Amino acid sequence: MVLLLLSSVVAGVLAGRWTGLRLPDWSVNAVLYVIVFLVGVDLSKEKVRFDVIKKVLLSVVATVLGTYAGALALSFFSPMKRFEVLAVASGFGWYSLSAIIISNLHSAQLGAIAFFSNVMRELFAIVLTPVLSKYSRAAVVSIAGATSMDTLLGPISHYTDRETSLLAFAHGFIVTMLVPILVNLFLAFR
Amino acid sequence: MLFVLILLFFAGFLTGRFLRTDWIRKYRVLIFLTFLLLFALGVEIGSNNDVVSKLESILLSSFAVSSFAVLGSFIFAIIFERVSKK
Numbered sequence: 187m188v189l190l191l192l193s194s195v196v197a198g199v200l201a202g203r204w205t206g207l208r209l210p211d212w213s214v215n216a217v218l219y220v221i222v223f224l225v226g227v228d229l230s231k232e233k234v235r236f237d238v239i240k241k242v243l244l245s246v247v248a249t250v251l252g253t254y255a256g257a258l259a260l261s262f263f264s265p266m267k268r269f270e271v272l273a274v275a276s277g278f279g280w281y282s283l284s285a286i287i288i289s290n291l292h293s294a295q296l297g298a299i300a301f302f303s304n305v306m307r308e309l310f311a312i313v314l315t316p317v318l319s320k321y322s323r324a325a326v327v328s329i330a331g332a333t334s335m336d337t338l339l340g341p342i343s344h345y346t347d348r349e350t351s352l353l354a355f356a357h358g359f360i361v362t363m364l365v366p367i368l369v370n371l372f373l374a375f376r
Numbered sequence: 377m378l379f380v381l382i383l384l385f386f387a388g389f390l391t392g393r394f395l396r397t398d399w400i401r402k403y404r405v406l407i408f409l410t411f412l413l414l415f416a417l418g419v420e421i422g423s424n425n426d427v428v429s430k431l432e433s434i435l436l437s438s439f440a441v442s443s444f445a446v447l448g449s450f451i452f453a454i455i456f457e458r459v460s461k462k
């Protein structure tokens with residue numbers, strides 16, 4: 187699935203590069219709005235149990251702090267500006283949204299970095315979930331970031347138990363809600 | 377933009393309760409739309425000469441950010457798991 191998704195980007199890049207195809211400015215945003223609306227519609231039928239709420243909040247805090255600790259450490263020896271590294275890391279794996287917000291509000295180049303780095307985070311999660319699930323279930327969920335509620339929910343429920351799947355869903359839900367807020371926050375720091 | 381997204385999400389969340397929603401999963405609507413979204417995003421990247429000429433450094437930066445983010449999340453999740461079990 188990740189390969190198919192990647193190839194649609196590559197197809198787009200090639201089309202934009204070699205065919206002179208130009209889409210209207212609003213097209214990316216329009217599709218994104220439809221997706222976000224439909225994710226809301228789809229989730230309205232899910233029931234999240236609230237007795238796992240402490241575990242969920244703890245794992246969200248671990249994901250957010252861990253991601254920023256890593257990004258901050260990188261920012262000391264990366265040519266990128268600190269707020270740029272932190273804004274890109276704030277995608278937590280949700281590449282479509284973070285890339286679009288960042289290319290709208292900052293630059294197409296940082297938007298491209300946000301896209302690829304968050305796709306890579308999802309790829310890391312897909313590769314690491316089978317390996318790490320025996321060692322630490324919390325780590326599997328945190329690495330997945332925002333994708334623990336969609337793309338990674340399948341692999342996580344396959345390699346762990348029902349409780350972890352529920353945790354993964356609620357965790358991904360909250361992290362997903364945080365993505366637009368935190369990306370905007372760090373872009374405001376420039 | 378952020379405001380519109382949050383508004384749309386909750387609009388969907390509220391109206392979804394009164395609608396049939398099984399078609400979203402049945403026909404894999406979200407995946408299809410994601411393909412469209414990524415294609416459009418790709419066209420935007422590909423038609424931007426500035427981005428294409430720097431693709432190598434962009435991929436390098438992307439790899440650096442993602443691996444540090446994953447490593448940080450891993451370490452913090454392990455620490456939190458150990459501490460909360462005590």
